[in-house]
Amino acid sequence: MAILWILMIGMFLVSYLVQNRLKSKFKKYSKIASPNNISGAEIAERMLNENGIYDVKIQSTRGSLTDHYNPTNNTVNLSNEVYNGRSVMAMAVAAHECGHAVQHARAYAPVKLRSALVPVVSFASNWVQWVLIGGILLVQSFPQLLLFGIALFAMTTLFSFVTLPVEIDASRRALVWLKQSGITTVEMRENAKDALTAAAYTYVVAALGSLVTLLYYVMIFLGRRN
Numbered sequence: 001m002a003i004l005w006i007l008m009i010g011m012f013l014v015s016y017l018v019q020n021r022l023k024s025k026f027k028k029y030s031k032i033a034s035p036n037n038i039s040g041a042e043i044a045e046r047m048l049n050e051n052g053i054y055d056v057k058i059q060s061t062r063g064s065l066t067d068h069y070n071p072t073n074n075t076v077n078l079s080n081e082v083y084n085g086r087s088v089m090a091m092a093v094a095a096h097e098c099g100h101a102v103q104h105a106r107a108y109a110p111v112k113l114r115s116a117l118v119p120v121v122s123f124a125s126n127w128v129q130w131v132l133i134g135g136i137l138l139v140q141s142f143p144q145l146l147l148f149g150i151a152l153f154a155m156t157t158l159f160s161f162v163t164l165p166v167e168i169d170a171s172r173r174a175l176v177w178l179k180q181s182g183i184t185t186v187e188m189r190e191n192a193k194d195a196l197t198a199a200a201y202t203y204v205v206a207a208l209g210s211l212v213t214l215l216y217y218v219m220i221f222l223g224r225r226n
Helices: 002-029 040-050 088-105 109-137 143-181 186-222
Strands: 057-061 068-070 075-079
Touching (some): 002 186, 109 143, 109 186
Antiparallel strands (some): 068 075
16 A cells, blocks of 8 residues: 555656646747747648548637547637647647547547547546545445445546547647648657647556556555455
């Protein structure tokens, strides 16, 4: 159990460092102008069109780092700094989110699996903390409750790991298109790759952190008679 505590603290520190690194990278590349001063929204529209996707709407959303693709209503949602931004950072993020739209259009297998897990994970996310708290409090008299909580948490952990190839592939598609589009220089593509790699690390750390936390709850369950 002590080893797990050390791992959990270590993952917390790594997560903090990775998040700070991501913010630093995005701040750095937000100061470098995009090719021909193109906005993130324009990059997104061009990438979608050149991939034969015309039914996805590009819109601005509030907040910072809130960029996402929503398959339920076919929208690429870009934060204001990306939607209106004319920087390498805006270019990279917009292309990445469009990468998700391309994945859905091409029926990319990990995306289909991830989408299938969404209803289950949504239910698990709403109840898992309450079930785990109750399970820990009643671990001696009603261990089945904690076991159920572990099963719910395992679904969220699985979702985190399924998300990894989805995010990595979206970045790969973005970088391939940026190269094929002919609108970027080699240096710009390297900058975009650096920014997207920093973003990918956040998903890796989140998945590993979730796994360590899952093992912690499993150890509580296994040690309930000690």
